[in-house]
Amino acid sequence: DKSGATITALDIDNGYIIPTFKALENHEQHVLSMPTWNAENDDILICAYPKSGTHWLWEVTCMLLKGKAERIKRVKEDVMIEGMTKDRYEKEPVPRVFNTHILFKYLPEDFRKKRCKILYVLRNPKDVAVSYYNHHSKIREYEYDGKWEPYLDRYIEGNVDYGSWFDYTVDWERVMKEDPEYPVHMMYYEDMKENGMREIQRLAKFLEVDRDEKFIREVDELCQFDRMKKDKDKIENADEWKNGQPGMYRKGQVGDWKNWFTVSQSEKFDVIYDEKMKNSNVKIRFTI
Ligand code: A3P
Numbered sequence: 001d002k003s004g005a006t007i008t009a010l011d012i013d014n015g016y017i018i019p020t021f022k023a024l025e026n027h028e029q030h031v032l033s034m035p036t037w038n039a040e041n042d043d044i045l046i047c048a049y050p051k052s053g054t055h056w057l058w059e060v061t062c063m064l065l066k067g068k069a070e071r072i073k074r075v076k077e078d079v080m081i082e083g084m085t086k087d088r089y090e091k092e093p094v095p096r097v098f099n100t101h102i103l104f105k106y107l108p109e110d111f112r113k114k115r116c117k118i119l120y121v122l123r124n125p126k127d128v129a130v131s132y133y134n135h136h137s138k139i140r141e142y143e144y145d146g147k148w149e150p151y152l153d154r155y156i157e158g159n160v161d162y163g164s165w166f167d168y169t170v171d172w173e174r175v176m177k178e179d180p181e182y183p184v185h186m187m188y189y190e191d192m193k194e195n196g197m198r199e200i201q202r203l204a205k206f207l208e209v210d211r212d213e214k215f216i217r218e219v220d221e222l223c224q225f226d227r228m229k230k231d232k233d234k235i236e237n238a239d240e241w242k243n244g245q246p247g248m249y250r251k252g253q254v255g256d257w258k259n260w261f262t263v264s265q266s267e268k269f270d271v272i273y274d275e276k277m278k279n280s281n282v283k284i285r286f287t288i
Pocket of ligand 1: 048049050051052053054055056127130131132134223224225226228248249250251252253256
């Protein structure tokens with residue numbers, strides 16, 4: 001797959017640019033300097049492989065912590081650590097809720113020292129593949145116009161920005177195993193789709209915020225896909241997208257992969273999944 005020269009595999013130690021953040025000056029040094037940045041005690045970090053529902057959970061988390069007025073004010077890219085200058089990172093008002101797709105080992109070490117809470121979001125990697133394909137082929141910066149089939153191979157190999165879904169997921173499991181007391185709350189996209197109320201209630205408990213049932217229900221309703229898409233599309237930067245239509249909120253479903261994967265692609269993926277995830281305990285559901 002020769003198209004899309006600017007989608008490169010994550011290789012932080014040997015030079016690494018995330019195409020959508022390339023406007024950031026000295027991006028490489030910036031990313032490499034992140035481990036030395038300071039954290040605040042009540043910082044919250046949302047960690048996820050791209051296209052796993054980071055925007056959604058960031059919105060939910062901000063509303064739980066800061067109230068409904070926080071809603072639809074900003075786009076999640078504004079608070080992605082790897083896309084922020086150090087200055088902006090330091091000026092972010094508390095309580096701070098950051099997003100990142102970078103492996104834990106590259107993040108500010110102070111998060112670990114201060115035991116800042118982490119919300120770790122997972123989504124089944126077939127829907128992620130489809131969502132990421134649309135992301136790469138529709139966002140101008142990537143200059144990517146490859147077809148789905150070669151893209152899928154490329155995704156499986158991890159030859160995309162942020163690398164392989166498998167490596168990311170296995171790495172998080174290792175981090176949690178090495179430090180079982182670390183406050184990490186795992187959330188699955190599929191569980192959120194299935195029962196948002198239950199999941200948001202669990203999240204509120206983890207965040208130690210006291211919100212009544214009515215509030216939780218409102219958060220759930222305000223963060224439903226159609227509602228969020230309508231509101232967020234107004235503040236997304238439409239120019240970033242090739243067709244001039246904001247595409248971050250695309251379909252928001254579980255199982256859309258069935259419209260993209262052929263039976264043989266799906267079977268091949270399953271074999272690779274079983275091999276790569278054989279020692280894993282994550283409970284991924286490809287359908288609900
Ligand atoms: P699709 O491309 O499958 O629609 P991220 O925020 O990590 O980049 O993930 C983007 C994916 O989450 C997109 O998936 C997007 O539509 C979906 N998403 C965003 N908000 C959502 C919501 N409120 N409910 C369900 N899915 C949502």
